[in-house]
Amino acid sequence: xxxxxxxxxxxxxxxxxxxxxxxxxxxxxxxxxxxxxxxxxxxxxxxxxxxxxxxxxxxxxxxxxxxxxxxxxxxxxxxxxxxxxxxxxxxxxxxxxxxxxxxxxxxxxxxxxxxxxxx
Amino acid sequence: xxxxxxxxxxxxxxxxxxxxxxxxxxxxxxxxxxxxxxxxxxxxxxxxxxxxxxxxxxxxxxxxxxxxxxxxxxxxxxxxxxxxxxxxxxxxxxxxxxxxxxxxxxx
Numbered sequence: 001x002x003x004x005x006x007x008x009x010x011x012x013x014x015x016x017x018x019x020x021x022x023x024x025x026x027x028x029x030x031x032x033x034x035x036x037x038x039x040x041x042x043x044x045x046x047x048x049x050x051x052x053x054x055x056x057x058x059x060x061x062x063x064x065x066x067x068x069x070x071x072x073x074x075x076x077x078x079x080x081x082x083x084x085x086x087x088x089x090x091x092x093x094x095x096x097x098x099x100x101x102x103x104x105x106x107x108x109x110x111x112x113x114x115x116x117x118x119x
Numbered sequence: 120x121x122x123x124x125x126x127x128x129x130x131x132x133x134x135x136x137x138x139x140x141x142x143x144x145x146x147x148x149x150x151x152x153x154x155x156x157x158x159x160x161x162x163x164x165x166x167x168x169x170x171x172x173x174x175x176x177x178x179x180x181x182x183x184x185x186x187x188x189x190x191x192x193x194x195x196x197x198x199x200x201x202x203x204x205x206x207x208x209x210x211x212x213x214x215x216x217x218x219x220x221x222x223x224x225x226x
Contacts, residue, residue: 037215046205046217046218046219046220047154047156047162047205047207047217047220048217049207049214049215049216049217052215060213060214060215062214063214096161096162100215103168104164104167105152105154105164105167105207106152106154106162106164106207107163107164107173109161109162109163110161111161112161
């Protein structure tokens with residue numbers, strides 16, 4: 001079945017760029033019936049949708065983060081990625097990747113990866 | 120973007136029924152989904168498109184809604200239902216939004 005796995009540095013310095021990759025296996029990243037998304041969860045807090053990307057590169061970004069976010073997809077590697085610039089301690093969170101179907105909500109999810117912003 | 124509001128915490132006695140609510144203007148036009156998240160785990164969808172239950176989710180979970188409010192009901196709550204529950208929907212711009220979450224305690 002479809003599986004997603006996040007990867008990337010667990011520690012990023014303030015003002016630098018957070019970069020994460022989600023590897024998709026057991027299914028096609030070029031599906032025309034879903035988006036690929038990033039969601040984050042600060043320690044002890046709720047879920048926050050960050051953005052969604054279609055296989056052709058079309059994106060939706062959370063408006064409050066739009067100026068700092070870039071999402072991309074590499075169909076040859078079956079991966080999609082997140083870049084978040086100028087990070088601060090407020091960006092410390094568990095970052096999840098997930099699939100969002102046109103008629104089905106976020107499922108499956110990756111296991112999540114904790115990214116800490118600290119010097 | 121629109122917001123979804125949930126009660127921060129609710130409790131229920133073992134075997135009793137509990138209802139959690141989610142309020143927001145976007146729910147007047149778009150369905151709510153509900154996710155269960157246990158400590159240290161990724162969320163799992165328990166109800167989608169307001170009333171639909173994925174395969175593998177116990178039938179004690181049910182969803183409903185009207186107007187700007189969606190509800191998740193657990194009929195006969197079990198100890199393993201203790202978790203955080205999040206509602207989710209989209210808005211007219213296509214942006215996704217989550218509620219702040221409800222912490223369910225089973226007594």
